Amino acid sequence: MVTHTRSHPLLSPSLGTQRQLVSVHYGREGTGPKAYLQASLHADELPGMLVLHHLRKLLDRADEAGEVRGEIVLVPLANPIGLAQRVLHEPGGRFELAGGENFNRRFPDYYPLVRDAVAPLLTADANANRTVVRAALRDALAAVAPESELASLRHTLATLALDSDLVLDLHCDREAVLHLYTDEPFWPAFEPLARDLGVALTVLGRGHGGTTFEESCGQAWWRLAHEFGPAVPHGCMSATVELRGQRDLRHDQAIKDALAIYAFLQRRGHLAGEAPPLPLPVDAPRYWEGMISATAPQAGLVVYTRDVGEHVEAGDTIAEIVDPLDNRVVPVVSRIAGMLYARHLQRYAQPGMELCRVVGEAAVAEAPVVLA
Ligand SMILES: [Zn+2]
Structure with a gap:
């Protein structure tokens, strides 16, 4: 030994x-x-x-x-x-x-x-x-x-x-x-x-x-x-x-x-x-170029409507941001089709906060996200 x-x-x-x-x-x-x-x-x-x-x-x-x-x-x-x-x-x-x-x-x-x-x-x-x-x-x-x-x-x-x-x-x-x-x-x-x-x-x-x-x-x-x-x-x-x-x-x-x-x-x-x-x-395998990061458009409670590992289509709602003051619900949609593979743990978002990531088969036009 x-x-x-x-x-x-x-x-x-x-x-x-x-x-x-x-x-x-x-x-x-x-x-x-x-x-x-x-x-x-x-x-x-x-x-x-x-x-x-x-x-x-x-x-x-x-x-x-x-x-x-x-x-x-x-x-x-x-x-x-x-x-x-x-x-x-x-x-x-x-x-x-x-x-x-x-x-x-x-x-x-x-x-x-x-x-x-x-x-x-x-x-x-x-x-x-x-x-x-x-x-x-x-x-x-x-x-x-x-x-x-x-x-x-x-x-x-x-x-x-x-x-x-x-x-x-x-x-x-x-x-x-x-x-x-x-x-x-x-x-x-x-x-x-x-x-x-x-x-x-x-x-x-x-x-x-x-x-x-x-x-x-x-x-x-x-x-x-x-x-x-x-x-x-x-x-x-x-x-x-x-x-x-x-x-x-x-x-x-x-x-x-x-x-x-x-x-x-x-x-x-x-x-x-x-x-x-x-x-x-x-x-x-998929590529970094095929990844998007969905972010919160405004502050509010984050209620995910899709789970990690699920396939989503472009336009699918993957989370909702709930503002209980205006009593509004703002959907967060995926811009691409792909796998929702990671989500944030926090359930309260401020504007711009990364919520989750989706990676598809095709490259996304804009530069891939750089994760903090
Ligand atoms: Zn790590």
Whole structure:
């Protein structure tokens, strides 16, 4: 049994106090592929922590049986800063209170940082190219000295993940179906994960320069491959798993999700043993360009008339805004046909507040929403 935990002290935000990040390591570093999984970077999104709690039991058994190939790293609690935040007794783990930043933004875009360094060194040898790009990524990381607790959190997470072959970032939405986000070039690799999990929806990105953790880990690889050809491997494939909604915290569901991830790790060669038969294909993925965000036209009570997971047609009412002073009811309609896949938890809206999201098969004319 070679499982061990490591503590990573974060930059102290104030005299007399210091937080730390804890990583759990299975297998042996450098002896095979590396998988990295983290939970609750948005610290108010708890289902991922429960899934990793159950996955650890499975990995403990695999470790005892000598079935871990290479290394599997778990960070069961990726954001101790956000998890401790409270305002007027309410938890708030999405934005850092000190500076207002979203915890899952502003991870580096490594492509411009490594492109010029690796360009003259790339050859037709994919394994050699993987080594070259990893070294450049390591140099890019080492060149940064974090100057805040939040920056040191991001830097520590990146340091743990960036040399991985596979990265899964476990999140959830407010109220939502189980869904998966990844970049389009990685879809063939993650299609079996979508099946294993039985996701209701996959949304693919094809934009450049995203700064979520998932985008930061994987994007440089496919952009280099796009520029220099397939001899640059997809050295780190990353996806975000959205484990339904914030209140979906159930053992039976989390155990099922953990088993699905375990099967996927077997399929990818991170674990020995035969994976269960691959479940039937899920629906074809959709794209960020096909997404709209429905917002409240005025203040009032929010009464949803459609549930998450439902298909809606363009023009369908998906919520009503009730103003009990004028005693008026204002319908909120979907501008497109598609799946209503996520809703806000709050039931009182102010004008312009995002209520829910619908993603259809066709691209929407206007720019896709950028979620806070
Ligand atoms: Zn999140």
